[in-house]
Amino acid sequence: MSAAVVPDHPWLLPGALTPEARAPRRTPRDWLVDVVAFLLALGWALVAFGDAVSPNPQFAHNAGPSWLVGVDLLAGLACCAALWLRRRWPVGLAVVGLPLALFSVTAGVALLIVVFTVLVHRPLPVGAALVGFHLLTVPLYTAVRPDPSLPYWGTVAWTVMFIGVVVAWAMFVRARRQLVLSLRDRAHRAEAEQQLRVDQARQLERTRIAREMHDVLAHRISLLSLHAGALEFRPDASPQEVARAAGVIRGSAHAALQDLREVIGVLRADTAGGDTGPERPQPTLADVPALIAESRAAGVRVTLVDEVADPADVPTAVGRGAYRIVQEGLTNARKHAPGAAVAVRLAGAPGRELSVEIRNPWPVGPPGPVLPGAGTGLVGIAERVTLTGGRLTHGRDDATGDFRLAARLPWRA
Known part of the structure; x- marks a missing residue:
């Protein structure tokens, strides 16, 4: 087995998504990994079956009863075929395969792949429970399929050590993938926070513009009102005075329109996400x-x-x-x-x-007309x-x- 046995999916963190979301559509990489896992499990099953039926006692030392050889082959082939379902139901496959761990040699690699998948992709208590059950079956398996070349406890220790290597490998893959997810999440969060800071800066800029426009426009409009009121209450003013007042009114109105045009342009550019351009020098x-x-x-x-x-x-x-x-x-x-x-x-x-x-x-006196x-x-x-x-x-x-x-x-x- 290799680290590629468990593909990189968005359901790396256990319990984060629904069961439907935990079985995404297979990518080409997923198909390659699944094919490799299936061929490894099937190759081991055929090699183990060949050893069991071999006339050479050196290879058939733990074949067991003759009827068990055929049952073992069928169990191994079924486990190999079930590997195609391990993405959707890894825990169910591991539980169903627990009885096979008591006697099956051909299903050994397939069962380890399923346990590996559970340890990487599901909560640790679930994976630890399955590993514990498999460890409990080791003494019984050794009693049913003894190895004449090794003592009983030596065989148990060797099998437990092999399972431990698979568990350690699965924990390493799990930790690495969770680290990648954590770094990816931090990157997304930093990007979101940066966007939030940009939005806040834009909002503050809009607020500043509104305050500046209040000060500027109130000043200009008050000048307009002052001269318009003078023309209203002094109809006998000289042409020079009328012309001067009209000039101030025209200039103030033009400046007010220019200010409004600038602030509307800035706000529109900000809404569209464009560049607002250089600002006028502030007073x-x-x-x-x-x-x-x-x-x-x-x-x-x-x-x-x-x-x-x-x-x-x-x-x-x-x-x-x-x-x-x-x-x-x-x-x-x-x-x-x-x-x-x-x-x-x-x-x-x-x-x-x-x-x-x-x-x-x-x-003092009665209040005159007040500007709104x-x-x-x-x-x-x-x-x-x-x-x-x-x-x-x-x-x-x-x-x-x-x-x-x-x-x-x-x-x-």
Whole structure:
């Protein structure tokens, strides 16, 4: 016998599949292995029968009674034929073949192949029980078919040793195949975990894009609303003022559409599993003056006090967070306190903190038309600040009565 006697099937781990799944369709390799196993068992049966009927006493020493020779041949041939069923019912064949182990010489190799199959492919307690029963039959077999050339216990020891070699070989094949299955399972699991990490990264990227779009679009749409409201309430405005307002509205609408087009393209590419392409440069603290200028061009009264010596020294994540905080503060001021003056202050140095503060007077009088919103702007800003390890406060300042949005972001040296 060889390790190829037991083919490589997906039912290597016992009890993992149903009996139907444990007998897959034979592959060409399976047919080759089964043919080799059948020929080995049949060849041994014919050799053993030839020895039993040989006139030479040296070969016919343990033939036993004459009637037993014919019965032994039939039993051996039946076991050889039954090997074609060992893939589906190895345990049943092993149990049925136990009585033959008491007297049959011709069925010896076929029975060992069946036991080998059970040890490799079925739970170890089942295989151990079958091996134990076969070991119990060895003394009885030796008594029925004695070997004159060896003493009784010598024959028993030789037979037990041969069975032990087959068991050890089967355990080695079983351990090797289970190791292969374990490595294959680990590879599949690692691949699945990698895919899960990729999916999570995509989901996080979609969430980040949604947050960025909320900040950007809220800012642009508030500019649109501001100028549209000015045109609505000032029908007597000069043509120059109307043209300027219309230009800001057109520019803001074009920028908002461009932002929407980009985010939709990114999300579609992500859904299709394609490459999203390079992203636009993200804003940093150095872009805050341009943001202030954009709001001033829209007619918002904004003052900026920038006490940061070199904005380029601010870490990228911290600078982007500060930019979004200022952007959200200006958007809230335009929404809830239209026409109010807004004060923005930036301060900080490496090794300390970056302080961002936006103030505007608390609105008085009846509330005007309010832009619709999701109400999650400050929530998103708070989460952004928390992720950078900073602190955020917002609300009415009891000392001045202004609305104050302030954040302190860590600025490591």
